Amino acid sequence: MKKTAFFVWLSCFTATAQPPVQQPLTLWYKQPASQWVEALPIGNGRLGGMVFGGVETDHIQFNEETLWTGEPREYQREGAAQYLPQIRRLLAEGKQAEAEKLAQEKFMGRQSNEADYEARKTAWFTSVRKLENLKANPASASFDDRSWKTLPVPTAEGWERVGMEGLDGAVWFRTSFELPQAWAGKDVVLDLGRIRDQDFTYLNGELIGSDEGIAKNRRYKIPAGKLRTGKNQLAIQVINWFDKGGFIGVKTNQPTFVVYPEGQQPADGISLKKPFRYWIQDDTPPAMPRYQADYQPFGDLWLRFKNAKKPLHYRRELDLKTALSRVTFSSNGVQFAREYLASAPDQVIAVHLTASRPGKISFEATLDSPHKQSSVRTIDNQTIALSVQVQNGALKGESLLQIQTQKGRISVSGNKLVVSGADEATLYLTAGTNFKNYKDVSGDPAILSQKPLQTAITKRFDALKTAHINDFQSYFNTLSLDLGHTASEQLPTDERLQHFEKSPDPALLALYVQYGRYLLISSSRPGTRPANLQGIWNDLLTPPWGSKYTTNINFQMNYWPAEMLNLSACHEPMFAATDELVESGRKTAKAHYNARGWVLHHNTDLWRGTAPINASNHGIWVSGGAWVSRHLWEHYRYTQDRNFLQNRAYPVLKEAARFFVDFLVKDPKTGWLISSPSNSPEHLGLVAGPTMDHQIIRDLFKNCIAASEILGTDAAFRDTLKTMYGQIAPNQIGKRGQLQEWLTDIDDPNDHHRHVSHLWGVHPGTDITWDETPDLMKAARQSLRERGDEGTGWSLAWKINFWARFRDGNHAYNMVKLLFRPAISPEGVTGGGSYPNLFDAHPPFQIDGNFGGASGIGEMLLQSQGKTIDLLPALPTDIPTGSIHGICASGGFVLNIRWQNGTLSSVEVTSKAGQPCTLRYGTKEVQLTTEKGKTYRLSGELKGI
Template identity: 80%
Template structure:
């Protein structure tokens, strides 16, 4: 060890002893939220809320994590395994389309409501086509539509965004256009873009076109004989059986909703009159078959304030240090404050209202829900209840709203709670469903919603607030971060986003990382379900991708920050879900592959479906079990918890590996063991031997071997795995020096697909590293260069992590700039970035990008996936000075790292498990033994002090 002078030693120790200066970890805005992606999220892992913060009308949209569509059922298709040899042989023969057709017909999982559905659909469609519920024919030219409502079309996200949330069925639309005299005698084209899902289009009472399918643009040629100069009446019956409905337009530079002469351009045409008149003919179609369930919103809390004067000094914020959202403003000389939180110890959402003068708090509070048939009833003079029932599903819920005041009056008027003349008011919201577990829906929603209220009736808001922040901070305060400062820190968060690309704001990167930690704490706590595609926040009955758990990256990305960013306890809900998935996955493994062990395909839901879903060209992906098992091993590597490894992780990992022992087959061309059928997630269709599968399977097998050695068990099975490991198809370098995505060298250098799945071995895996496989690392880097920097929000986040693993901090930081790109701008929505509330924009919102982005920033500062703990491995020049306290490394270590002028200035390492420690910084390395619970200090040269 190099000797350090006494003065230098004292200086270093003094610097390290200085308490870090906490940054203001607050998202704040000068205006209320106008839309959901501007509202601020609060949550306790089970209950979630989105705070809009309006002055005259405030809105808190809320969720409860177990309210989903569907119910307990079997997802696997019994007998599917008999088609497996045929599918495999078709892929060997190069007949991909034929393989996908057989798989679609015989190999996909079982859907809900599929038995007898076609007969029910046929009968219902015949009924609405026969207009049995209509007094007159809406297609008729002379039909009187004056009583109909109007809708502005197109609605890109379906008619749900036009006030028809949750509506499926048959709707009629009517409009007209004036045919110019010059067009008389000419055939014309009616262009209406895309329609979800089926249309019957009439002109002047006569059917002129009909089609079905979201992908088809409705362009109908209308013969001249069916037209006349002047007004022509258009009527369209739209059939939508599930999910979004209506006219959704089309992404094109040419105008849609237009009539133009055949042979001319749409821009030369006559636009259809907007808005359209519409009438809901029938909203009770038979329940559609669904492969998996959707996460559902629960309800909305509305606060209507009377006699409000124009507000000044408006401020809306989310304080990450306390997990409290706050709104302040002044009106009529009175300062008003509202605080919003979701308390975990007491399981209530609380909204606290105060004013600077007595008697100034007055409002109406209402509850409603987008669920059809939702009802509100009075419980007592201070409490109302909202009851909801999921359509065609097994789940129902109840929410209670209770108000307490200091002075003033409370009353229930017409199912509304009214408060007048109060000094203070506190609203307490609870919610529960009948969900008990994925096989049991015998719970009592009323009990789950009533019990918390009974417990807090005698507590004051201050006590509930203190308990909330105290419990939350046991998670949040485990890590602090400072990445530098700039004048932009004084700006509102939405303005900082607008400026980030061109104006230095390192503190925004630190805020974003801590926001990711906040979101993980708020959506995933021990005893809750794991965070889904939107965490626990969702306002739509038909959310994007069902707001499910997509297991070909998105669920896993949600938990990338958990161990490294000192939130290991927040990983627990994922482990509990994996245990349930292993149970369900055994049935799927047997039915679809006649294999032992368990399998998970690319999506799951509350009911733990594990079978292939949607379409065979992307739904048959077998490696979900391997990927989620990686998280079990990572938790052990970070915590060194042998009990967890023995009791929970290894048994599941072993059974996941056992599936692949039975599933892998020898490729007739190479002799390698390959995964078939499968796909490289959502890219390239059904294939044999995608690279990502083999990386995941090698990772699982390697980790199972290591775990069995640590635990001293299963020697025979370990031998089987070691033999199999050597035979799995290896990573291959293609003709352009790229890492091949498939067995064949068919990568397209112009391909910019959002998934970069074949780089899994770089991150989060360890199959490809600079230390052990530098040639493969270079090939992976070439692949990422070809794929390009652009992408959807979560894809941008993954690329931040990739470039950090490539040790290119500046490129990684450039990806961060793209992730921070405003998704709502004067020019419109971008391809991916961040919404004003810092939610990740796929678009639309997916929370995985928030977690992946947080992970990527951390990967710039610390990496421990190999045999060393690498300090500042990808520090960008934009972050020359800073510190992080509480970041974790594999081996059971917690580190405090400081750097200045782009160079390491010191590090502290606390050993939680007494394992040997190997630190590396550039070309410097330090190896030392550790004792459990002891902290070691090293200087910039990695000399132990």
């Protein structure tokens, strides 16, 4: 169709159509949370809390963003670069195993506590095995274990979930089983499943088996001669060096944790799943070397209420419009209400308790922490303090809790604050650590907890609440979304998840998008650290994957919604962290590759580690820095902030590109420039020339070239990038019409790996588009079909974005259904999906799926990755009518879009930078010449109104 150019503008303030009346944006439930993934998150970017809302016992588990393990240190391994040519040569010769072995031994980054660890480990192990200073042997059949505590076993998520948080070391377990007379004279099999990390298993005082390693199933044969008819005593010494210890079972179709006659089925045996007696022999093993640090919980606030009866009309909710969590119920004719918030202006978590009758607020408040080195002390009759010290780390923290009441009495009992007969009560909770920056831990945690408290307690709760809401809404109210309404909208949130697949509930998509925006505002504010793998919410000392920043997709996915969903300011913490990563990444680039510029591998943490980590088959991935750099370019594209481009974005882009100028090598077979060594994230090991790397590097070079042209600088460097750009190994289509993941055509059509890394060029990149490379788009779509729809939570979210870019709204909507699939069923945890509190389930919880899912729904409604702004490019038939106000497009545009019966009805475009604008809807296209600050209103036919 012929393009039509016209100039029409309307005042933003007079002619812009008013957004529809917003529907309630609330997560709500009829019962308190019984587990962490049912609790409701609150946060101010620095402090995070999880609200359980119990009636008799309420619980707020809380975090402070800078409490991590580890300490400032150097992560790069000096001299690693001397092994780079040999690793490359081995890969070129097809000797992957040899390359991985050499890289593991010589090329990985430095770990903490490396020096003399093996000697310290051996000495400690020898001591606990000798049972020094013990009066009796716990392995003995006659040992008296009646004073020992009990613990349910097995514990699939490790013993930290059943009261042994942070425990490493040597622990003894004892139980017994009755051998039936019918089994006399038969050998039996003892199946204990998997154990972390090492076990020494005794029967009737005799060692019958020992093994080490989580991957090994402990299945020990016991000869008949070692068994007794009747009672047989089992004793197991478990050695756990780090992480989730104990008996974690195994996923099989046959029962585990059972004893049964050899030759028969485990189902015919005697189950050992019951409480075992246990005793902690020694919980001070030497600190295990770690490549990177873990994000830590801070503590727990407990409220225990007197005379709490069975509640009526209970409701627990999270209001996304005000960032307030509430609990309401009635008991004994009294209406009770609690409000919870995490205030950014006042830097406190506050809890406000009220009742419909005077004098009815009575409770005890306590603080505690899972950290072994923690203590609570009384400050005065209204205030208690919690002090924590991270084990084997440099960071310590202090939290203060003060209570203010109207009438009633506050007293101290031990380290508890006791409130009796109050009309109202407000609790103020603060926390701080000694962290100042990634190189400096000289801060004073007491000051960081005292100053906010001193200010907050001078205000009435209503004033603090108003300031909190106003601050939060300055971010949140920039976007509204209405996707239609059904009866399902009236259900509690957990029930909506259960019904979503079969009952239409388009409003749940709108709620999910706004929940993603709420989580980003609550975990990433200017001046804070960026959102990590769990945002700022974590209750475990050994959280999944350290709850750090996984930079081969997860860290970046956290920020996919930032620009498009009108939360540009929330992007700032990522940029601030990137500035620090550039500093440490320079050292890694030099030490590991003898290259200029900066590099970031598979992960980073609070201390800004950038070196290869974990294992050479996945930890040597060189494109993290290039991908992170893209976010600065995207911020420029959306904001058109030239000052930001010149002073923040371009220097980062240039140094990232400079690294690859030095790093790329010629493939001896094709002559292309390739990335070697690297990997296609977490898939098939260390390789030369993964497709994803080349897409990211091309994108980096293209963006760096464009930035230098805009700024009129570095012409010679720009020419170098242009020359190399055309020499990088291209995307290739394989024998089944699929996009190849590697240089050679080895893709397996039955491969359903969670990472779909070679489709990076489709999303979030622009290496492959319908407008410029339609054949590659078809190949990418074929790859995604082969990879399948199933996946972990964040993988499902990524696939929503892919199908939106493929302009297949109905398939994208089907992926939303999978993302909304309840992760907790009556039978237990299933695959990827959503927890009752809408947290993304990998499983376990990873927040990237929340952000990626919100981005994907946005991509269905608007895309601006190319030269045009595409309106409703992937609108599903299940969302025939709706509107979105405040969605952003590259070029500095904010749009309001309405559609009805599956067809665009109107669009308004506000120009923030006065750039040319090309709108496209289906086959219709129009060009606008815009002025900064002006708004342009068009019909569904893209004609001016």
